[in-house]
Amino acid sequence: MHIETQAELLKLSRLLETDETNLAFLDGQDLTAIANFRSAVSGFFYEQHQDSYQRLAGISKLVPTGASAKLATTVLGSVLAAGIASELPPERAIKLADKLPEDFLAKLCIHLEPKYSRDLLAAMPDKIVASVAKTLLSMGEHITLARFVAVIQPSALEAVTRSIDDGEAMVKIALYLEDKSKLDTVLALLSEAQQRATLKAATDHELWPAVLSLNGHLNTELRGQMGNLVAEQGEAVISHIIEVASEQRLWTNLLQAVNAMDNQHQQMVVNVPKLREAPVMESLISTVASENSWDELLTLLPLLDQEHLTPAVDVLTQSQPEALGQALGQAHDSKLLGLFGHLPDAELPRVAEVLKSHAAENWQAFAARNGDAHEIEALKAQMA
């Protein structure tokens, strides 16, 4: 199951108070549709008691905040208090929050309904947010923290990110973010030490699928920055990441990360021995073909040394010869020219053979568009 599907089903199972394995049948459904369903059901659950929350909030407004806080902790409990807090004007709720013990406030936050508590969380002072976030972190409440991250003020977000040094928590919070476009903001707030901690956690806690998947949501600059840090982890880690990409078909995310690295790191990553293994190369080409990420792959193929290029050509000419025709139809010409120009003379006969037998039409069109390109002169001669 894709890591983001796992995360979404975990969030839904939490709402529905069931084990996520009981919802495994939803694997394959559109992720946005599941998230929308979860949001609608969450609101529906809240609305069943909203009337009572409103009445209790009305009474709470008549009582001094100190007494309200005492009542909340001793009589109402965190479930009712969460509903009531969402119905109070934010300024009143904030005064109340200031008087509640940290652990109670954290439990209350777990029960807040996202849609109805958005204004309240957005208005919370940085000091309270940071303190609650610390408690939630110690409770392992990454899903609740991810909800916080989505709505709190930028200054509060900065305070929260400064206080987190647990790499595993950072990856999980990022994974559970509803709006992944926030990732750029969050990652940019992390120090290099924190960014390195997330990568260490990825290795220590088997979180590479999450990190690879999240990488796809980053802007190119941050992707490159993180990519370079990944490359610095060394061959053993890179080999492990390649295994993960191969098993979970996260190749496109990995290719995007490598493409954003600097050239020196790219050279190192694409020439690790793991990539020469036939099943790995098979998985890479078939994933690229099914996801049409040829441009990401073709940019990197010219960086392969001969030892690595041969297994790639093996797959393209023997086990998946149709892939070359597909690449000709879908990739940018400049990327294809990069590959063809990089082919050693010894590889030209078998590539020419496959082009003739499996991609004649696409090749002709490509050759006609690039008649003057010196990169394909030798290949054209071979095919004549």
Next chain:
Amino acid sequence: MSDSISTLKTKGLPADALAFIESLPADQASKLADTVLAALETKDARVEKAMNNALNVVPGPFRRPVKKMLFG
């Protein structure tokens, strides 16, 4: 339509959530509706319990009218 789907419809589950459930194969739709309904009952019971705890601080003779006033 399964009993659970009908019940959720009666209870006011939003149309788009119902549409999602009904877009699934029948056995899955029924399973998901059962799970949503079970969660609703669990949450109702939790809120009810919390409300009763809150009402316990109200002197006995006033409990019923206060409950009616607050929770309908």
